[in-house]
Amino acid sequence: MQDVLWIVVTIAFFAMCIGYVEFCDRIKCVQ
Amino acid sequence: MTANGWFQILLFFGLVLLVTKPLGKFITRVFSRERTLLDPVLRPLERLIYRLSWVDENHEMGWKEYCISMLLFSAISMLVLYGLERLQGFLPLNPQKFGAVNSPALAFNTAASFTTNTNWQNYAGETTMSYVTQMAGLAYHNFMSAAVGIVLAIAFIRGIARRQMKTIGNFWVDLVRCNLWVLLPVCMVGALVLVSQGVVQNLKPYDTAKLIEPIQVPRVGTDGKPILDAQGKQAMDTVTEQVIAQGPVASQEIIKEFGTNGGGFFNANSSHPFENPTPLSNMLELVAIFSLGSALTYTLGQMTGSQRHGWAVWAAMAILFFSGVAVAYWAEARGNTLLAGTDQKGSLTQPGGNMEGKEVRFGIANSALWATVTTDTSCGAINSWHDSFTPIGGLVPLANVMLSEVVFGGVGSGMYGMLVYIVIAVFIAGLMVGRTPEYLGKKIEAYDVKMAMLVVLVFPLVILVFSAISAAFNFGTSSILNPGPHGLSEILYSFTSQAGNNGSAFAGLTTNTPWYNIAGAMTMLIGRFLMIIPVLAIAGNLAEKKYVPPSLGTFPVTTPLFTVLLIGVILIIGALTFFPALSLGPILEHLLMMAGKAF
Numbered sequence: 001m002q003d004v005l006w007i008v009v010t011i012a013f014f015a016m017c018i019g020y021v022e023f024c025d026r027i028k029c030v031q
Numbered sequence: 032m033t034a035n036g037w038f039q040i041l042l043f044f045g046l047v048l049l050v051t052k053p054l055g056k057f058i059t060r061v062f063s064r065e066r067t068l069l070d071p072v073l074r075p076l077e078r079l080i081y082r083l084s085w086v087d088e089n090h091e092m093g094w095k096e097y098c099i100s101m102l103l104f105s106a107i108s109m110l111v112l113y114g115l116e117r118l119q120g121f122l123p124l125n126p127q128k129f130g131a132v133n134s135p136a137l138a139f140n141t142a143a144s145f146t147t148n149t150n151w152q153n154y155a156g157e158t159t160m161s162y163v164t165q166m167a168g169l170a171y172h173n174f175m176s177a178a179v180g181i182v183l184a185i186a187f188i189r190g191i192a193r194r195q196m197k198t199i200g201n202f203w204v205d206l207v208r209c210n211l212w213v214l215l216p217v218c219m220v221g222a223l224v225l226v227s228q229g230v231v232q233n234l235k236p237y238d239t240a241k242l243i244e245p246i247q248v249p250r251v252g253t254d255g256k257p258i259l260d261a262q263g264k265q266a267m268d269t270v271t272e273q274v275i276a277q278g279p280v281a282s283q284e285i286i287k288e289f290g291t292n293g294g295g296f297f298n299a300n301s302s303h304p305f306e307n308p309t310p311l312s313n314m315l316e317l318v319a320i321f322s323l324g325s326a327l328t329y330t331l332g333q334m335t336g337s338q339r340h341g342w343a344v345w346a347a348m349a350i351l352f353f354s355g356v357a358v359a360y361w362a363e364a365r366g367n368t369l370l371a372g373t374d375q376k377g378s379l380t381q382p383g384g385n386m387e388g389k390e391v392r393f394g395i396a397n398s399a400l401w402a403t404v405t406t407d408t409s410c411g412a413i414n415s416w417h418d419s420f421t422p423i424g425g426l427v428p429l430a431n432v433m434l435s436e437v438v439f440g441g442v443g444s445g446m447y448g449m450l451v452y453i454v455i456a457v458f459i460a461g462l463m464v465g466r467t468p469e470y471l472g473k474k475i476e477a478y479d480v481k482m483a484m485l486v487v488l489v490f491p492l493v494i495l496v497f498s499a500i501s502a503a504f505n506f507g508t509s510s511i512l513n514p515g516p517h518g519l520s521e522i523l524y525s526f527t528s529q530a531g532n533n534g535s536a537f538a539g540l541t542t543n544t545p546w547y548n549i550a551g552a553m554t555m556l557i558g559r560f561l562m563i564i565p566v567l568a569i570a571g572n573l574a575e576k577k578y579v580p581p582s583l584g585t586f587p588v589t590t591p592l593f594t595v596l597l598i599g600v601i602l603i604i605g606a607l608t609f610f611p612a613l614s615l616g617p618i619l620e621h622l623l624m625m626a627g628k629a630f
Contacts, residue, residue: 002135003117007110009139013553014106017560021098024485024568028478 032364033377036396040356043314043400044349047321047439051345054322055329061212062185062205063334073211080207091198094571097186098564100202101179105560108175109146113138115168116160125161126236132159136548143552145169147559148176148441150287150294150411150534151551153543157276157297162234169294170283174218177290177323178209180443183563184327185209187447188334190570191471194578199570213323214290221285221319228315229308232281237274245271256512256541280305288319291441293411293534301401301414302390313393313414317401320410324348324439327446335471339589344449347597351438352407355427359399362424363389369629388419399424406431409441411534418513418521418538422621425537429524429617432531434605435490441532447566449597454483454569456593456600457586466584473576482565482572490530491608493557497526497550498612510541516623517630520616525551530558 060067081088092100116132119125132138137153144151145168156165182205189199226232250258250266260266280296284306287293293300301307307316325345332341366375366385374381383391389398398415405412406428417428431438437449453470458480461468468475501507501522511518517539524537529551536542542551587593620630 003113006113006135006139010106010109010113010142013556014102014560017102017564018099020561020564021095021102021568024482024565025095027481028568028572 032360033396036360036364036394039314039396040360040400043317043404044352046314046318047325050318050322051325051329054326055341056333058181058185058213058326058330059333061208062182062200062330064208067212069212069216077207077211081204084203086201086203086207088201088204090201092201093197094186094190094199094567094574097199097202097571098567101183101563102560104175104202104206105146105179108172109142112145112168112172113142115164116141119161119164122161122163124163124166124234126234127161129159129161132164134543134548136545136552137543140548140552143555144529144534145172145292145294146176147532147555148172148180148290148292148409148444149529149532149555149559150292151529151536151555152294152298152534153548153551155298156295157237157278162278165283165296166279170279170286173283173286173290173292173294174210174214175206177286177292177442178206178214180291180441180447181209181213181323181327182206182443183566184443184446184450185330185334187450187566187570188331190573191450191473192335193574194472195576196574197571199567199574214286217289218282218285221289221315222281224315225281225284225312228312229304230281230284230312231277231305232279233277234279235277237276240273240275242271242273245269253543277305284316285319287412288316288410289323289442291320291324291408291410291445293405293409293413295412301412307414310393310397313390313397313401316412317404320404320408320412321439323442324408324445327443331446331450337471337589340471343589343591343594344453344597346591347594347601348407348438348440348449350594350598351434351601352403355407355431355438356400356403359403359420359424359427360396362421362427363395363399365421367421367624367629369624369627388416390414399427402428403431405535406533407436407438407440409436409444409532409534411528413535416538417524417535422520422617422624425520426613426617426621428535429520429527429537430605430609430613432524432527432533433494433609433613434601436531436533437601444532447563448486451483451486451566451569452597452601452604453588454479455487455604456597457588458483459600460586460593460596464584464586469579469581469585470573470588472578472580473573474579478572479569482569485565486562487604489561490558493554494523494526494530494609495612497554498523501526501546501550506544506546510544510547512539512541513630515630516616516620519612520620523612523616526554529554532559 116138120130186199247267258266297303328341328345332338375385377384401414435448457468457470521540
């Protein structure tokens with residue numbers, strides 16, 4: 001069960017990172 | 032301090048200088064896709080890899096595509112390593128019959144650690160990891176995470192060098208070429224050299240030797256704390272035999288240093304005679320740690336067309352390195368003033384001097400040098416015990432990591448970390464002369480500075496928040512083995528090392544606990560990837576800009592003044608951020624030591 005948790009946490013972290021890529025890109029557009 | 036000690040330090044640095052230009056030129060050729068001597072062998076292999084993986088080698092990527100490719104690659108690699116750790120009991124090449132890494136949180140921490148080039152180890156390799164995990168999991172990540180760092184630095188340099196372009200290269204092509212041309216050839220030769228010195232390389236089961244005399248050892252719990260018997264005395268165990276761990280060490284050892292990874296095959300890391308057997312292996316491993324970081328300054332100069340700028344950056348790194356090693360060597364050679372009367376000075380019976388915490392085979396100079404080199408970069412391999420250094424000696428490695436490891440730095444990460452500081456330095460210089468800041472013909476504008484600040488701020492944020500939580504609650508403080516300011520230093524060092532993707536431990540802190548496994552894993556992931564993303568955003572933005580010829584108002588980035596300004600920016604940002612925490616840790620400990628109290 002804990003294995004599933006850490007796999008989900010890993011995927012969630014990298015999904016968040018991809019969101020952060022979008023955030024960094026959008027800052028440029030709103031300048 | 033001795034003349035011999037300083038000779039060895041200068042010899043080391045001379046060797047680093049010697050490899051800087053040829054290696055830097057070679058890296059430039061590899062990433063500019065110019066012909067090299069290795070092409071007849073490696074080019075067909077490279078084409079085969081692209082064909083098998085459906086990579087179009089002529090496709091160029093913008094910064095977002097480059098970044099997302101890197102993130103997906105890292106995510107999948109991390110999940111594979113986690114799976115290997117948990118399934119190693121069912122896999123081959125496991126002569127010791129190790130079961131799964133028994134705590135999922137520890138497996139998660141280790142997977143995050145090796146994916147991020149940190150190599151923080153909350154386990155002992157020789158009692159936890161099978162050979163297949165060591166080779167296909169950990170050594171694989173040593174290559175890949177190092178390559179990721181290098182290609183990101185190259186992408187940043189392309190961003191500076193390119194004009195009015197929307198692309199910064201192809202992540203997959205850069206990754207393959209970095210491994211095939213740079214890392215693998217050097218590591219194949221380097222591993223053989225280490226084997227010649229006595230580093231082991233085999234797949235045999237561990238040997239067992241019977242001790243001539245049984246020895247009594249204190250019994251400790253899984254938390255590292257002593258276990259008492261019914262009378263309240265230290266419980267002792269009698270040991271009659273010694274297990275001699277071995278395995279595929281040399282192949283992992285060389286990339287551990289060359290890729291500034293730092294994770295030891297053995298728990299004792301580079302103080303283990305099978306990892307670092309001779310003074311020559313010690314010197315070669317030290318040079319391996321600095322060589323890529325130093326060479327990348329030459330690559331920076333070549334690819335941007337300003338070799339003098341590359342050397343100006345190199346000079347800033349060299350000055351910071353010598354400052355650190357001089358302080359560490361001085362503090363450790365001087366010893367602990369509270370131990371006056373003990374044999375800390377070189378004598379006939381104790382020729383080495385202050386041996387507390389040192390690598391006793393190689394002496395104080397090589398211990399202080401290694402501690403400085405491993406924390407100037409994001410290596411984290413150790414040959415001595417930073418926790419046992421004097422407060423000032425221990426402050427040097429801690430401060431080095433707090434300065435974001437930009438002194439030659441982690442492979443690639445040191446260079447792109449330094450480039451972020453350069454962006455801030457030229458921005459400040461531009462403010463001082465009242466002109467729009469420029470860097471090598473590119474205007475540094477609001478977006479670049481915002482992204483640079485995101486890079487600079489996330490690092491202390493993650494360190495200070497997790498350190499504060501650990502220092503405030505029992506789940507953090509119960510792991511401390513030394514009280515007072517030294518205990519705070521242990522916590523601070525732990526999170527600083529993990530956020531900086533260094534991986535060296537101060538020791539004295541039991542970190543294989545649910546809190547430190549989880550908080551540490553998140554620290555490493557945030558410290559790596561949330562810093563990389565804005566770095567690539569700057570690279571993409573710089574690549575799009577048009578070239579602005581230098582004018583009278585341009586701050587030159589090739590002069591000693593630039594070097595001094597850059598050092599000033601690095602020190603001021605580091606000092607402003609971390610001085611309050613340092614003053615409660617190693618600085619307070621030093622003052623208390625002078626007043627007669629040790630921890």
